[in-house]
Amino acid sequence: MSNWPILSITLFAPVLGAILIMLLPRNSEKTIKITAAIFTLVSLVLSIWVWIAYDRSQGGMQFVQQIPWVADLGVTFALGVDGISIPMLLLTNLIGFSAVYASWKVADRVKEFFSLLLILITGVMGTFLTTDLFIFFMFYEVVVIPIYLLVIMFGSSKRVTKEYAGMKLTIYLLIGSAFLLVGLIALFVQSKAMLGFPTMDIFTLATLEFPLGFQIFVFALMAFGFGTLLSMFPFHAWSPDGYAGAPTAVSMIHAGVLKKIGGYGLIRIGLMILPGGAAYVAPIIAVLALGNVVYAAFICLSQKDLKYIVGYSSVSHMGYVLIGIAALNLISINGAVIMMFAHGVMAALFFSMIGNLYEKSHTRNVDDFGGLAHQMPRLATGFMIAGLASLGLPGMVNFIGEFTIFIGAFNTYKVLTILAVSGVIFTALYILRTLGAVLFGPRKPEWDHLEDLKGPEMVPLLVLGAAILIGGIAPFTLMDLINLGVGDLVAQLGSLQIGGMF
Amino acid sequence: MPWTLLSVEISLALLGLVLLVLGLVLPEKGRRLMQPVAVIGLLGILILGGGLYTAQYNLFGGNYQIDPFAGFFKLLFLVAGILVILSAGRYLERFQERVNEFYSLMIFALLGMVVMASAGEMITLYIGLELMTVSFYILTAYLINDKLSAEAGLKYLILGALSSAILLFGISLVYAVTGTTVIADMAVGFFLEPVMIAGIILILAGFAFKISLVPFHMWAPDIYQGAPIPVTAFLSVGSKAAAFAALVRVFIIAFPVSTFDWPLLLAVLAAITIVVGNLVALAQTDIKRLLAYSSIAQAGYIIVGLAAYNVYGVKGVLFYSMLYVFSNLGAFAAATVVEVETGSTDIKAFNGLAKRSPMVAAIMTICMLSLAGIPPLAGFVGKFYLFSGAIQSGMIWLAFIGLIMSMVSVYYYLQVAKVMYIGSTDEVSPIKPGKTVGTALWVCLIGTILLGLYPAPLSNLAQVAIQIFL
Numbered sequence: 001m002s003n004w005p006i007l008s009i010t011l012f013a014p015v016l017g018a019i020l021i022m023l024l025p026r027n028s029e030k031t032i033k034i035t036a037a038i039f040t041l042v043s044l045v046l047s048i049w050v051w052i053a054y055d056r057s058q059g060g061m062q063f064v065q066q067i068p069w070v071a072d073l074g075v076t077f078a079l080g081v082d083g084i085s086i087p088m089l090l091l092t093n094l095i096g097f098s099a100v101y102a103s104w105k106v107a108d109r110v111k112e113f114f115s116l117l118l119i120l121i122t123g124v125m126g127t128f129l130t131t132d133l134f135i136f137f138m139f140y141e142v143v144v145i146p147i148y149l150l151v152i153m154f155g156s157s158k159r160v161t162k163e164y165a166g167m168k169l170t171i172y173l174l175i176g177s178a179f180l181l182v183g184l185i186a187l188f189v190q191s192k193a194m195l196g197f198p199t200m201d202i203f204t205l206a207t208l209e210f211p212l213g214f215q216i217f218v219f220a221l222m223a224f225g226f227g228t229l230l231s232m233f234p235f236h237a238w239s240p241d242g243y244a245g246a247p248t249a250v251s252m253i254h255a256g257v258l259k260k261i262g263g264y265g266l267i268r269i270g271l272m273i274l275p276g277g278a279a280y281v282a283p284i285i286a287v288l289a290l291g292n293v294v295y296a297a298f299i300c301l302s303q304k305d306l307k308y309i310v311g312y313s314s315v316s317h318m319g320y321v322l323i324g325i326a327a328l329n330l331i332s333i334n335g336a337v338i339m340m341f342a343h344g345v346m347a348a349l350f351f352s353m354i355g356n357l358y359e360k361s362h363t364r365n366v367d368d369f370g371g372l373a374h375q376m377p378r379l380a381t382g383f384m385i386a387g388l389a390s391l392g393l394p395g396m397v398n399f400i401g402e403f404t405i406f407i408g409a410f411n412t413y414k415v416l417t418i419l420a421v422s423g424v425i426f427t428a429l430y431i432l433r434t435l436g437a438v439l440f441g442p443r444k445p446e447w448d449h450l451e452d453l454k455g456p457e458m459v460p461l462l463v464l465g466a467a468i469l470i471g472g473i474a475p476f477t478l479m480d481l482i483n484l485g486v487g488d489l490v491a492q493l494g495s496l497q498i499g500g501m502f
Numbered sequence: 503m504p505w506t507l508l509s510v511e512i513s514l515a516l517l518g519l520v521l522l523v524l525g526l527v528l529p530e531k532g533r534r535l536m537q538p539v540a541v542i543g544l545l546g547i548l549i550l551g552g553g554l555y556t557a558q559y560n561l562f563g564g565n566y567q568i569d570p571f572a573g574f575f576k577l578l579f580l581v582a583g584i585l586v587i588l589s590a591g592r593y594l595e596r597f598q599e600r601v602n603e604f605y606s607l608m609i610f611a612l613l614g615m616v617v618m619a620s621a622g623e624m625i626t627l628y629i630g631l632e633l634m635t636v637s638f639y640i641l642t643a644y645l646i647n648d649k650l651s652a653e654a655g656l657k658y659l660i661l662g663a664l665s666s667a668i669l670l671f672g673i674s675l676v677y678a679v680t681g682t683t684v685i686a687d688m689a690v691g692f693f694l695e696p697v698m699i700a701g702i703i704l705i706l707a708g709f710a711f712k713i714s715l716v717p718f719h720m721w722a723p724d725i726y727q728g729a730p731i732p733v734t735a736f737l738s739v740g741s742k743a744a745a746f747a748a749l750v751r752v753f754i755i756a757f758p759v760s761t762f763d764w765p766l767l768l769a770v771l772a773a774i775t776i777v778v779g780n781l782v783a784l785a786q787t788d789i790k791r792l793l794a795y796s797s798i799a800q801a802g803y804i805i806v807g808l809a810a811y812n813v814y815g816v817k818g819v820l821f822y823s824m825l826y827v828f829s830n831l832g833a834f835a836a837a838t839v840v841e842v843e844t845g846s847t848d849i850k851a852f853n854g855l856a857k858r859s860p861m862v863a864a865i866m867t868i869c870m871l872s873l874a875g876i877p878p879l880a881g882f883v884g885k886f887y888l889f890s891g892a893i894q895s896g897m898i899w900l901a902f903i904g905l906i907m908s909m910v911s912v913y914y915y916l917q918v919a920k921v922m923y924i925g926s927t928d929e930v931s932p933i934k935p936g937k938t939v940g941t942a943l944w945v946c947l948i949g950t951i952l953l954g955l956y957p958a959p960l961s962n963l964a965q966v967a968i969q970i971f972l
Contacts, residue, residue, distance in 0.1 A: 070958050072817075072965065073886070112856075134886075138877040145876060148916060152924050163920065170916065174909035182893075182901050185886065189894045 007063050007079040007129050010046040010089070011122060013039045014096070018118035021111060029110045036100045036114040040121065044093040051086050051481070059083070059484045061131065061203075073188075074198030075134040083485025084337055087478050088128040088257070088264055091344045094467055095256040096121040099249035101459035102352040105359060106154065106247075113154060116146040117249055124253065127261045133184055133200040133269065137177075140265075143258060144173050147250055154247040158364060159305060165245025172228055172238035180225025180265075183218045187273065190214060206272045206492060212280075219277030222270045223285060230262030231315045232322060233291030240311030248355025251307070252460075255314045256348035260340040263321045267333060267489065271325070275493045279328065286326035286413050290420055292319025297426035306357075306364040309434055310350045313390060316423060317343045323413070323420055324405040330483075330490045332408025337482045339401030342389070342471060346398055349464040350386040353379055356457060360450050366437050374443040378453040382461040387435045389468050391428040397471025400479070507559050507568045510551050510576055511616055517543040518609040525602025533602060537594075537938070540587055540605045544612075548580040556966065560622070564684050567622040567751075574820055574967040575619035575747040582739045582827045583612045589835035589942035590732040591935065592842045597644060597730075604644065608736065611637035615744035619751075624673045624683040627748055631669070631712075634744060635662050638737060642729040654728025661711070661721045669708025675701030676756075688756035702757055702764065712745035713801045716775040726794035731841055734790060735834035738797045742804075743823045750808055750819060754971045759811060765895070768809035773903050775802030780907045783914050789837050790847045792914060793830070796873060799911060800826060806904055807888045813972050815891025820964040822888060825872065825880035825953050832869030832946030836862050839935045839943075849918060853925030859933040863922040865947045870915040872950045875908045880953035887961075 017039030021032050054062055061080035069075040081089060099117065106113050123146070126139030148170045155162030191205055192198045199205065210218075224235070231239040239259075243251045271278050296316035303309045321343070324336030357372075357379060358364050373380040389396035392403075402424065409417045453461060471478055505512075521540060525533065555573040560566075587608065594601050614634025621627035639662065643655020677683055679698045680691035692698070707718060714722040726734045757764055779799030786792040804826070807819035837847070839862050844851040856863040872879035885908065889901040935943065953960055 069956070070883075070961060072961055073890075138882070141877045141882070145871060149919070149923060152920055163924075167913070167916065171909070171913060174912055175906060178905040178909045179902075181905050182889075182898065185890050185893050185901060186898065189890055192894075 005065050006046060006050065007065060007081065010043050010050070010093075011079070011125055011129055013042040013046070014118040014122045014125075018115040018122075021115045021118070024111065026111055029107075032110050032114050033100070033104060036118060037097070039118065040093065040097040040100050043121070043125070044097045047089045047093045050081060051090055054081065054086060054481065056480060056484060060488065069135075072198060073134060074192075074200045076132050076201060077135060078132040078201065079129045080131045081129065082488065083481040083483065084264070084267060084489070085128045085485070086481055087337060087341045088260060089125065091260070091341050092121065092125045092128065092257045094345060094463055095252055095348045098348060098352060098460035098463045099252045101456045102252060102355060103247070103249040104456040109153060113150065116150050120146045120150070120250075120253060124257050124261065128264060131202050133188070133202060133205070135200075136265075136269070137181065137184055140261060141174075141177055144170055144177075147246070147254065150250045151242070151246045155245040155250075156247070156358070157245065159244060159308070160241050162245040165241045169238045169242035169245075172235070176225045176228030176235065179221045183221035183225065186214075186221075187218055202269060202272060210274065210276070212276050215274040215277030216280045217277070219270055219274045219281050222266065222274075223281055226262040226265040226270065227285070227288070227322075228262070230259055230266070230318050230322065231292070232262075232285070232318070233288050233295060233315070236292065236296065236315045239315055240308050243311040243314075243351070244305065244307040248351060248359075251351040251355065252348040255310070255351060256344040259314070259318065260344055263318075263325060263336060263340050266325050267336070271328070271333075272489055272492055282326040282328055285322055286416050289319040289322035289326060290416055292316055292322060293420045293423035294426070297423050297430070300430040301426065304366050306354045306366060306434070306438070307351070309366075309430065310347065310354065313427065313430070314343065314347050316427065317390070319420065319423065320402055320405050323409050323416065327409040327412040328493065329408055329411060330486055332405055332412070333486045333489065334479065334482050335401055335404030335406075335408050337486065338397070338471075338475070338478060339405055341478065342396075342398040342401040342468070345464045345467045345471070346386050346389040346396075349382060349460065349468065350390070352460040352464070353382040353386060356453065361447065366434055369438040369444070369447070370441045371439070371443045372447060372450070373439045375447055375450050376452040378458070378461065380439045382453070382465065383435060383439055385465045385468055387431045389472075391431045392424055395472045396468050397475065397478075398468070399472060400475040504559055504561055507554065507557055507561065510547055510554065511613065511620075513543075513547050513550065514609060514613040514616060517547070518606045518613065521609065522603065522606040525606070536602060536605055537587065540609070541584055544580055544584045544587070544609075548577065548584070551576045551580060558970070564686055565621075565623040565626050567620050569970050570967040571751065571970050572620040572747070574963060575743060575823075576616050578743055578824050578827055579612050579615045579619070579740055582736065582743070582831065583608060585827070585831045585835070585942050585945060586732050586736045586739075588938045589735070589831065589838055591838065591939035593730065593732060593838050600644070600646075604641070607637045607641050611641070611736070612740065615740050618744040619747040621748065622685055624677075624685065624752075627752070628666075628670065628673065630744075631748070632666065634741060635666065638662075638733070638741065641733040642725060642737075644730050644733065648728075650728040651730065654725045657721060658725045665708050665711035665718070668704050668711075672701045672704025672706075672708060675704065685752055685756045689758055692756070692758060692761065694761045699762065702762065705752065706764075706767070709745050709749045710771065713742050713749070713805070714798050715771050715801055715805065716778045716798065719775070719779070719798045722798055723791045723794040726797075727788060727790045727847070731790065731834065731838045731847075734793075735831055735838075738793070738834070739827050739830055742797070742801060743827070746804060746819060746823055750816065750971075753808065754811075754816070765809045765811045768805055769892075769897055769900050772802045772805040772809055773900055775799065775805065776904055776907045780911045783911065786914070787849055788847050789840075789849055789852070789918070792849065792918070793833060793837070796911065796914070797830065799907070800830070800873060803885060803888055803904060803908070806892050806900060809900070810888070810891030810895045810897065812891050812894050813968065814887050814894060816968045816972060817961065817964045818884060818887030818891055820967055821957070821960060822884035824960060824964075825884050825950065828946045828949030828953065829869045829872040829879070829881060832865055832943060832950060833873070835939060835942050835946060836866035836869070839933065839939060843933050844929075849921055850925070852918060852921045854927035854929070855922040855925075855933070858927075858929065858931065859935070862933065862935060862943065865943050866922065867919045869946060869950055870918060871912075872954065874912045874915050876912070878951075878954045880950050880957070883954055883957040
């Protein structure tokens, strides 16, 4: 079994599904949905297998595959996973599989929907699996266009039109990626001059000692590019509008995993290749992150639309991830990685519940609801799990993430961390208030016709809810793995003096 | 003996003449054979050109160069010619009985391009250029009863003649200083003085007109809009690539960078072209004008590679020119299908295309995204080469402008995609492109995706081609 190209199969199973769906006749909607479910299940099962079979005593990159691709650009089609990428891989497939079920009710243009969705899942997965910069960037941008098409074809125009939301999302992310691309090309050209041969391999690049000024320049470009994707303050404006306009499955994948490519990229590429630049720019990121945590939480307090609440809350939570990354030590980066996983499953569960409710009630306004727990107890359970995870209740995986980040970051940024912890209080405030207003209180007869979750609709709740609880009760299943991956990275970082700027 | 080396040129001339005669002697019914004869003939010549790819020879005392660089562009022109003729499809019905000469004029234009790519001497180059341009004057005005087409033909004639005159004047000034018109010898007699600089700039202006670099781009939108759409397609791909081939050869071989910093001049022109082309394209509502401005911007990207003046940059010029053939012709082929079906070139004509013909809509979207440089399509790899070259030459500002503007360009390409996917239309009848058009569309699609996913073969081909310079 060890000789199997297991990562390639995991990666390309959804694309295979997409091709198959394109060949199926237009009216066989049931078959299309089942095909999508089967191929995402294949990826999910394989990634769970990778998670279990990863040799923890050995560490490092495993399941490695390398095929030389473009000689004169030094591109290798290289796949491999370590302790940082496995949680991300797992996250992608948990959400991808749930997203298919969350979209079970799609009735119009089923063929287009599911083939684009599957391409999107492969694109996201590719960024976490590859160890080659060029291939990484390819997958990174592959995801943008399917999202645009999905938003304009299947999105909803509630507060902003879906065309506006889709275009805003696309242009923000593409402009961010243009800066990133300049940085990557500069890195490539510089490394070629230093090595004498072209290479795009992240680990080879990590062995080079780039001049400090160059590191700062490229890391700043990356922080901008990845920061836009991670909705770093003040480049976050696309995120709430985008989620509001997008169909449920896209909101789930976007908030759940796509954003995390930004954090993953900063850790894997930024910290690993440009530690000097990272140390210099980190304080700025930490300050902006505080903007995320506090500012977005304040906005949440005044939102009435469920999707906007979760949208801004995800901006707020990304602030924790950024602080974790900016603190540049083992514990804080561990926390950032597990927080990305935790926020991913939580946000996806939240969006799938909101999507389900919106499909049935055609409104997302908090004030319209009340006492929904009477009519829809299962949906209410989903909302409660997601909501409590979001405010960091112990027993949920999000608590582990937040706690670890704050412990790690406190060593580096004392004041900032204390201020950031206040975000937890605001989160509790707006989440509890929203949950109370939507789920509890007297029964409202106008919602009596709503049916509770059943059949395929239960899948997202079961899969994502289980992930939240297992991660929270037995955090070592992920934490040991992450610690292994981040440990290698921090060894690479060495003892860096943060700052230099102040 | 060397004359076999000229087999591409000779057989192109023969094919053009044979088609001209066939059109006269064949009875009405037999004329349906014209298109297959043209396509099969060009395919045969393509194989011939492929066989001669690595040949290297100085003919007529250096006046005519057979080398991989010229070979690369010959393949490019032939592929473009075949795709344009295939994708014309039912549009050709509009030419009525004059369709016969259409094929031979296309092939003579192609021959002109081939001569330009191989020319080792300025007068030969000029003859190739005129052969191409004169054929295009006629082709542009080919819709005799269409006022726009006639106007476009006349405009192109006047402006084209002017630009040729400018080019000739530039050549004569350079001749006055160096005492030769052979490109390779010009570097020997090169010394920098005002007349020389004027000559270089005039030559650049002459080519810039063909390439439609800003500020020499004014003609392009009007003529692209007025000309019959297959001619526009060929003009935007073939005529540009031919001018690039000549520009690269003349500037790299004849004008030493050490004495005159023309790369900087080109870099500035490229930046202006990219910015203007993309920004003006944002406001277009006619698909031909949109593609015209997009092709202006694309020319800007390609010039970045020459301005970079290093291996990655020049390789990028070749790579990008080739992928541009597939991506741009794919978009034009889809536009042809829509124009034939709806009779309109307005973007609104694309309304609901995804429902009427999912395949054409998907190909149009993919080809345009490739032009915008979205991976994993060919355009991304092309831009990677071009801007790697630019950054290697220290022009990081140019990379910033180019890459940010290419993301801006996504906006107008996606506007078309938006109309196709969510636009509503009363017409619901499915659109079926004919067999030949379908073939062209598929070739463009496969080329665009394959060159993006696995660029190594083309990049090796380009590597061989540029070894004669760098």
